[in-house]
Amino acid sequence: MAILKRRLGLLLFVFMSLFAAQTYAEETHDAFDKGVESLQAGKLKKVASGVSAMIASEDERAEPLLAALLNGELYLHKKQKKLVYLVNKTDEGLEVKSINEGFDSEIVGKRVVKRVPINNNLRREIKAYLAAKNLNHEKSSVREKAVQSLLPELDDISLGLIKQRLTQESNPDVIFLLETAVSLSELESDDQYTKLKSIEVLSNSLEPAVRNGLTALEQSDDTLVKTAATKALAKIQDKAEMYGFIEKVFFGLSLGSVLVLAAIGLAITFGVMGCINMAHGELIMIGAYTTYVIQLLMPNSIGMSLLVAVPAAFLVSGIVGIAIERGVIQFLKGRPLETLLATFGVSLILQQAVRSIFSPLNRSVETPEWMSGSIEFNPILSITLNRLYIIIFCLAVVALLFFVLKKTVLGLQVRAVSQNRDMARAMGVRSEWVDALTFGLGSGIAGVAGVALSQLTNVGPNLGQSYIIDSFMVVVFGGVGNLWGTLVAGMSLGVANKMLEPVSGAVLAKIIMLVFIILFIQKKPRGLFPQKGRAAEG
Amino acid sequence: MKENYTMQQDQAVFNRSTQIFLMVLAAVTALVVICNQVFAPDSALHIPTYTVTLLGKYLTFALLAVAIDLIWGYLGILSLGHGAFFALGGYAMGMYLMRQIGDRGVYGDPILPDFMVFLNWNELPWFWLGFDQFWFAMLMVVLAPGLLAYVFGWLAFRSRVTGVYLSIITQALTFALMLAFYRNEMGFGGNNGLTDFKDLLGFDLQSDITRISLFVASAIALAFGYIACRFIVSSKLGRVSMAIRDAESRTRFIGYRVENVKLWIWTFSAALAGIAGALYVPQVGIINPNEFSPLNSIEMVVWVALGGRATLYGAVIGAIIVNYAKTYFTGVLPEVWLFALGGLFVLTTILLPKGVAGLMSRKGATA
Numbered sequence: 001m002a003i004l005k006r007r008l009g010l011l012l013f014v015f016m017s018l019f020a021a022q023t024y025a026e027e028t029h030d031a032f033d034k035g036v037e038s039l040q041a042g043k044l045k046k047v048a049s050g051v052s053a054m055i056a057s058e059d060e061r062a063e064p065l066l067a068a069l070l071n072g073e074l075y076l077h078k079k080q081k082k083l084v085y086l087v088n089k090t091d092e093g094l095e096v097k098s099i100n101e102g103f104d105s106e107i108v109g110k111r112v113v114k115r116v117p118i119n120n121n122l123r124r125e126i127k128a129y130l131a132a133k134n135l136n137h138e139k140s141s142v143r144e145k146a147v148q149s150l151l152p153e154l155d156d157i158s159l160g161l162i163k164q165r166l167t168q169e170s171n172p173d174v175i176f177l178l179e180t181a182v183s184l185s186e187l188e189s190d191d192q193y194t195k196l197k198s199i200e201v202l203s204n205s206l207e208p209a210v211r212n213g214l215t216a217l218e219q220s221d222d223t224l225v226k227t228a229a230t231k232a233l234a235k236i237q238d239k240a241e242m243y244g245f246i247e248k249v250f251f252g253l254s255l256g257s258v259l260v261l262a263a264i265g266l267a268i269t270f271g272v273m274g275c276i277n278m279a280h281g282e283l284i285m286i287g288a289y290t291t292y293v294i295q296l297l298m299p300n301s302i303g304m305s306l307l308v309a310v311p312a313a314f315l316v317s318g319i320v321g322i323a324i325e326r327g328v329i330q331f332l333k334g335r336p337l338e339t340l341l342a343t344f345g346v347s348l349i350l351q352q353a354v355r356s357i358f359s360p361l362n363r364s365v366e367t368p369e370w371m372s373g374s375i376e377f378n379p380i381l382s383i384t385l386n387r388l389y390i391i392i393f394c395l396a397v398v399a400l401l402f403f404v405l406k407k408t409v410l411g412l413q414v415r416a417v418s419q420n421r422d423m424a425r426a427m428g429v430r431s432e433w434v435d436a437l438t439f440g441l442g443s444g445i446a447g448v449a450g451v452a453l454s455q456l457t458n459v460g461p462n463l464g465q466s467y468i469i470d471s472f473m474v475v476v477f478g479g480v481g482n483l484w485g486t487l488v489a490g491m492s493l494g495v496a497n498k499m500l501e502p503v504s505g506a507v508l509a510k511i512i513m514l515v516f517i518i519l520f521i522q523k524k525p526r527g528l529f530p531q532k533g534r535a536a537e538g
Numbered sequence: 539m540k541e542n543y544t545m546q547q548d549q550a551v552f553n554r555s556t557q558i559f560l561m562v563l564a565a566v567t568a569l570v571v572i573c574n575q576v577f578a579p580d581s582a583l584h585i586p587t588y589t590v591t592l593l594g595k596y597l598t599f600a601l602l603a604v605a606i607d608l609i610w611g612y613l614g615i616l617s618l619g620h621g622a623f624f625a626l627g628g629y630a631m632g633m634y635l636m637r638q639i640g641d642r643g644v645y646g647d648p649i650l651p652d653f654m655v656f657l658n659w660n661e662l663p664w665f666w667l668g669f670d671q672f673w674f675a676m677l678m679v680v681l682a683p684g685l686l687a688y689v690f691g692w693l694a695f696r697s698r699v700t701g702v703y704l705s706i707i708t709q710a711l712t713f714a715l716m717l718a719f720y721r722n723e724m725g726f727g728g729n730n731g732l733t734d735f736k737d738l739l740g741f742d743l744q745s746d747i748t749r750i751s752l753f754v755a756s757a758i759a760l761a762f763g764y765i766a767c768r769f770i771v772s773s774k775l776g777r778v779s780m781a782i783r784d785a786e787s788r789t790r791f792i793g794y795r796v797e798n799v800k801l802w803i804w805t806f807s808a809a810l811a812g813i814a815g816a817l818y819v820p821q822v823g824i825i826n827p828n829e830f831s832p833l834n835s836i837e838m839v840v841w842v843a844l845g846g847r848a849t850l851y852g853a854v855i856g857a858i859i860v861n862y863a864k865t866y867f868t869g870v871l872p873e874v875w876l877f878a879l880g881g882l883f884v885l886t887t888i889l890l891p892k893g894v895a896g897l898m899s900r901k902g903a904t905a
Binding site: 270274275276328331332336337338339340341342344345346347348349351352353355356465469472473476507508510511514515517518519521522523525 | 616690693694696697698699700701702703705706707709710711713714717718720721832833836839840843873876877879880881882883884887888891
């Protein structure tokens with residue numbers, strides 16, 4: 001009996017609590033809807049009460065709505081008496097979308113909608129609310145962002161929230177940011193000791209707000225504070241410069257990777273066959289267009305299409321390259337200057353062919369999701385993912401080539417032919433066959449470079465031409481037929497170019513690099529790493 | 539025996555091909571002038587002034603081609619940057635013509651060219667001084683490309699940069715200059731270049747008589763340039779230069795100063811290209827950085843390749859054929875032109891290694 005009673009009680013309890021939860025949900029629901037209703041009135045006073053109601057409701061839907069209101073993207077549809085989000089401003093009118101889910105966006109005239117009014121008090125209130133929400137978010141990256149956004153305009157409310165969070169926080173990065181915020185506020189305290197202490201904490205931070213705060217302190221009457229602030233600023237400046245330098249090196253390496261990718265195929269063909277392939281740039285272009293076509297073929301999986309494009313571009317460019325070798329170059333053995341002219345003719349034909357097939361306009365290749373975005377190390381240094389991938393990709397390609405040339409039969413024969421063609425033939429190497437395959441390999445690498453380039457620039461008929469001279473410079477600088485030289489030359493040219501750019505401007509930097517190489521060739525006519533022995537005389 | 543005979547023939551400045559070439563040039567020039575001046579515009583034999591200017595343009599290209607043939611055909615240097623020397627000569631002339639505009643420009647400034655007023659410059663940059671004098675401008679037409687070529691050649695030949703490497707750095711040279719001239723800060727009009735010319739030595743550039751005079755001047759320049767090249771080629775210097783072309787190391791070991799021979803012929807060729815540029819600019823009415831583009835320079839080389847190297851007259855024939863084809867195709871079928879030019883590159887190098895001139899002499903030999 002007692003058991004039954006207890007069970008009944010439990011049942012009752014469950015039932016009641018369910019009921020209570022339902023009424024609670026209804027209550028918050030009501031509060032949110034009331035808030036929306038108030039916002040719809042379009043009067044500032046009503047909006048204010050609506051905002052407070054929404055904040056009190058703790059409804060999930062309130063957050064995007066308030067954020068939109070804060071950014072001035074919340075509009076009132078006058079005819080439908082409904083709230084809408086602004087999606088896009090076009091010439092025809094405003095593209096808006098209902099705040100309720102499940103509606104498509106539509107374009108309406110400017111007169112039909114009206115922005116929901118807001119004033120500074122409301123802005124502050126919403127900001128504090130959103131900050132509090134984000135500060136206690138379960139993801140540490142969101143919390144970090146929240147503190148960072150609060151730093152430039154700290155006030156009592158946000159400071160209170162930050163201090164409260166500091167007691168619960170466990171993530172060291174977030175703790176550091178929170179402490180930075182607290183110290184930043186303490187810069188304004190009257191106590192000298194607190195000031196000095198907070199300056200010391202702040203000297204480890206790279207946030208722009210911190211720099212502004214410290215710069216303001218440099219005007220202080222207190223000499224002790226003043227020198228501490230100057231010292232802290234110098235420390236921050238040093239760090240900033242160091243990260244700036246790292247970033248420049250990174251940009252330089254990514255530019256260098258592009259150069260290496262574009263040039264390394266040329267280095268192989270030049271080294272083995274002693275002829276310059278002026279159509280190399282167009283083989284890069286063909287690789288880029290292959291990427292474009294493959295993306296058209298599989299529009300639903302952009303991420304996959306790029307992976308498919310790499311071998312496809314290798315094959316397409318490689319086959320075109322072999323065709324060029326069989327069709328043109330084999331007839332011009334031993335006449336490098338004529339080869340140069342003939343392959344230039346081929347490059348013109350390829351360019352015009354692409355222009356006729358794909359139109360002369362530039363095509364853009366979409367960047368897959370896993371390649372866009374960036375890694376942020378600190379407020380100054382952030383590394384974009386596509387550049388990082390290109391560096392990795394370039395190194396992988398070079399490593400693969402090294403493997404092919406050093407560890408395979410083909411590589412052995414290629415090296416033999418490039419060192420002494422006659423002797424290699426005498427030993428039974430089919431030099432014609434090696435020529436064709438080498439040319440195919442070099443051209444295929446050009447196609448792969450085209451895949452990488454399609455992620456950085458638009459794909460157009462002139463894509464190849466803009467890289468061909470740079471690739472020559474890399475090959476000539478590094479020493480012909482030398483993969484290692486090409487790698488070093490490409491990377492150092494890329495880094496040097498990016499180092500010069502902020503000083504001299506992009507165009508002048510390029511001119512300086514060209515003049516440098518012209519002068520360098522005078523000193524070392526065979527490049528950084530010249531071939532040694534009899535082969536060098538060829 | 540026969541070889542001996544041709545060698546003796548070649549040693550004369552005015553050998554048979556030169557005589558024929560000069561006579562044909564004189565006859566065509568005279569004919570064009572007569573057809574333009576004597577016959578009425580509605581006559582079938584009348585040549586419009588537009589065509590005369592077009593022919594004048596071809597003649598300047600021919601002079602440029604002769605300059606390229608001198609170093610490629612007789613010295614073995616494939617320059618992919620001769621467009622740079624051509625354009626520098628053109629810019630020197632263009633600067634003179636700009637100064638001649640005076641206060642007739644859009645902004646009416648008596649000294650500053652329009653683009654400088656537009657850039658808010660207050661005074662003429664130092665390198666524009668003196669270009670109001672015709673003699674100074676003419677000196678610069680020769681000196682600017684000549685000096686650049688001298689410095690470049692001195693560096694390159696002394697350190698024995700040869701073959702493909704030399705071709706590539708000449709291309710880098712013209713590419714660097716193109717980038718530089720595209721910059722507004724350089725003071726050469728940026729990507730618009732120099733244009734809107736009014737008159738030359740007081741003669742209106744739009745008038746028929748000036749245009750015909752320029753055509754005749756181009757023909758005379760071509761004739762003198764040709765004779766000068768013949769003079770070099772048939773002299774002892776020319777013999778040495780051909781030896782360098784065929785076996786550079788051997789020539790050096792015999793005791794010739796290879797780099798000096800190369801340097802002087804190279805510099806002379808650049809100056810000749812500059813003169814061609816100076817005659818080109820008043821006839822087309824514009825000079826802009828596009829003239830520096832590597833594509834242009836490489837196209838010039840194909841003129842010589844098509845015409846036939848080491849003949850000089852072959853270069854003239856090649857320049858005229860290719861440019862006539864270009865004018866024709868870009869007018870009628872613009873999209874075919876690059877196919878045609880590309881095909882020309884491939885076919886001449888594979889099938890016609892000696893060019894049209896080789897074809898002609900082979901015919902002469904069998905006949």
